[in-house]
Amino acid sequence: MKTAIGKKQQILKAARELLLEVGYESMSPAMVLKRSGAGQGSLYHHFSGKKELARTVLDEVAGELKADFIKVFQNDKLTPVEKLDHYLAGPRQGLNGCKLGRLANEKAFVDDELRVSIEQYFKFALAEVRKQVEQAVADGLFPDDAPVDAIAHLVVASIQGGYVLSKSVADGGAVNVSTSGARALLKAYQT
């Protein structure tokens, strides 16, 4: 018999919110406990420490983002170029930042095991986008000499860079302007 909602889930929920709101370095265990309503003991009973808590949340988030991805790209009624367009179309909330990409520059993610969560997600995303670009070339939608890897990187970067612009100029819409630029150029790129 399962408990209604255990402290572990409340702690995970609070940590997920805080990782998006303030990032990893600025998220203290004390903040997590206050928001979740749990005591010190609960956190360190369920997790070895802050790092493992964050790692658990990030792996969950990465899995969800991958599922969103697959949902768009498995629609067999769309051409590869249409799938890329749908993926870019969003819309996105720029002031939050990407749940994973927003953490990439933090010190704890440089040499650390924490980075593997976001690394695996972005490698997956780049590979999925690249597949669509390759298919577009194979279908004659994009030029034969298209630099598929570069275009895949650009597609993902238009989102991540858009988030950086949104944060920098405090304009939640900037990320959607950026992706609309990518959509316009990809549309014109079709042969």
Add this chain to the structure above:
Amino acid sequence: MKTAIGKKQQILKAARELLLEVGYESMSPAMVLKRSGAGQGSLYHHFSGKKELARTVLDEVAGELKADFIKVFQNDKLTPVEKLDHYLAGPRQGLNGCKLGRLANEKAFVDDELRVSIEQYFKFALAEVRKQVEQAVADGLFPDDAPVDAIAHLVVASIQGGYVLSKSVADGGAVNVSTSGARALLKAYQT
């Protein structure tokens, strides 16, 4: 008569390095003092605190980056599209991240006066890139109906997002792959 190199300059140099290496939240005054060889008193004599120190460094950096920008875009022998291509060509060191954009997601930059340094830089960058895109349309190099603002955002985002990818997958080259994608699409966009 000027002192050889005052403690103030040594502190600024150390802070500049640390802001690029570890970011703002993770840069403690103690680290700045250790690297610069100065004592506590020197830092708080020249600056009101950590925030003003960072603000001073970021304004300096923003000024330098703006100057680099102008150097590329004032070359009268290049077409607007060639200027954009030169700007994107870099190359860039992805593992460092953008000296300003890498900070955009930190908590202290959300509601804070610190953000104005990077906001002003990105607004300047977006405006400069947009001018080139507009000129390209005026010169008949880009289509008449080109979404100039969206393309300008995309150009800047291809760099910032490329840096995020480089950090995330621990591959310093990813940012240059991303910008090469933008270059390819812009080249093909010409009428």
Add this chain to the structure above:
DNA sequence: GTCTATAGCTCGATAGAC
């Protein structure tokens, strides 16, 4: 499994001698 209490440390900033 959850709680409170507290340890040991580092944070950003201040005091005051020279």
Add this chain to the structure above:
DNA sequence: GTCTATCGAGCTATAGAC
């Protein structure tokens, strides 16, 4: 203008009762 000494607060983690 530079230094050392130190403050109060908050950090991550542990101890141990229930």
